[in-house]
Amino acid sequence: MAKFLTNKEENYAQWYNDLVIKADLAENSAVRGCMVIKPYGYAIWEKIQAELDRMFKATGHVNAYFPLFIPKSFFSKEAKHVEGFAKECAIVTHYRLKKDESGKGLIVDPASKLEEELIVRPTSETIIWNSYKNWIQSYRDLPILINQWANVVRWEMRTRLFLRTAEFLWQEGHTAHATSEEAVEETERMLGVYSDFAENFMALPVIKGYKSENERFAGAIDTYTIEAIMQDGKALQAGTSHFLGQNFAKAFDVQFTDKTGKLDYVWATSWGLSTRMIGALIMAHSDNNGLVLPPRLAPIQVVIVPIYKNPEQLETISVAARNIKSTLEAQGISVKYDDRDTNKPGWKFANYELKGVPVRIAIGPRDIENSTVEIARRDTLTKETIPINGIEAHIGRLLDDIQKNIYLKASEFRKANTFSVDKWDDFINILDNQGGFIMAHWDGTAETEEKIKEETKATIRCIPFDAPEEEGKCIYSGKPSKRRVLFARSY
């Protein structure tokens, strides 16, 4: 099988590309660097959105929407922020087209040049803080806990479906607080939301930690991250939460009067998670037969495939299949009954495996006779025959079990590919031969981090929150270090 996919072990990057295309998640578009997210891929995003949105609201946040366009002058108000994004911005300079003098075709009307150029948002801190300035006068106006679901544009040189595209979808939370402590708390809370989501829904074990100065968000005091390991041993940053201090409040002059009547700048956070998560989902769990989706994010959790020789048989089987479908749906399980006569069962089996549907139920004449069905689980590719009676409890348990098993498998993979390293030679060997997470000592300087990056392409993914204090020597410089940090090559 799997003759339609490149082998994961042979060419991981090609396997990933094949999978995205063949599973019908997305494709490249006519616009360089921009992808079309196809219905099946978008359905996964909708599941991600629905769950995160629920979690954001449960933690007191509300949704709003700010403009796609940002006046250039806003953008340049926070020095580090500009530096971080200036190199990858799309800019609107005109607002009108006209017919080309010499015939057909359209040209930009030079007379429609904008007074001030508009930047297509690469992130929305500036446009949002420009609004917050008008919304905040007193401590009574705080906190503001807003999230926005949006598209953003970052003009990337090289793109890959879901992992890096010029335009992508995400959510960005932007909060304003009266105190530093409260903002830090919020930053931590939202990283917690992300890691809960990753572990419980994506079945993706993540390491929470601080970014080093080099890797920090432009304009942030502190960036927290969740880092996940992919099956090729590379790390993927799955979500970030930033403590912005008073940087944006100062840039946009957002002050408030506190309880004692004193004027102070507002404290801020921002946090984001993007369609890149779909890339993580694919790369963390899938195999050479196709996608493996955790049940809690699978657009279709159970597919029913009838096996029949003639229309009469199909009719009998369909009655049983529809009964099972409604029984399962009553339990909140999403079920597709695929009774299309245009494809054979074997084709359907392979196709739903490619698409990562967690559970497949096959019903044929034999099953009708015995009141049974054949159940196949995607994660282990195993099959069993069970009685139809009590199927809803069985499938419910099975889905839970698959969710847990996928998480467990990913956890074990991470464990087997995380190395505690003390010698520079070992550091290089591991990166070159197998990849993975490396826990090593670091002297805490940006120079050392930069040199390690130059020599090995590995970066500090994070300084884990739970890294124990431990005396040691920097893997590169030999200078004293107090704790190990997480190194890896990354996406």
Place this chain on the structure above:
RNA sequence: CGGGGUGUGGCGCAGUUGGUAGCGCAUCUGGUUUGGGACCAGAGGGUCGUCAGUUCGAGUCUGGCCACCCCGACCA
């Protein structure tokens, strides 16, 4: 922006010393099939990325341009 590669039916590809375009998959029709990607018979579908040049004649040779992919630098 550097290095490499590719542009030929919807998709994947072949096309020899230049002679008027072919294969597989997919599609459509008919029939037999259906418990792991069915089979047989027939049919439709191509300004060969683009512009110019050489030639009696260009998918093929020459030059320019464009697009895309892969590997680097940059990044979620």
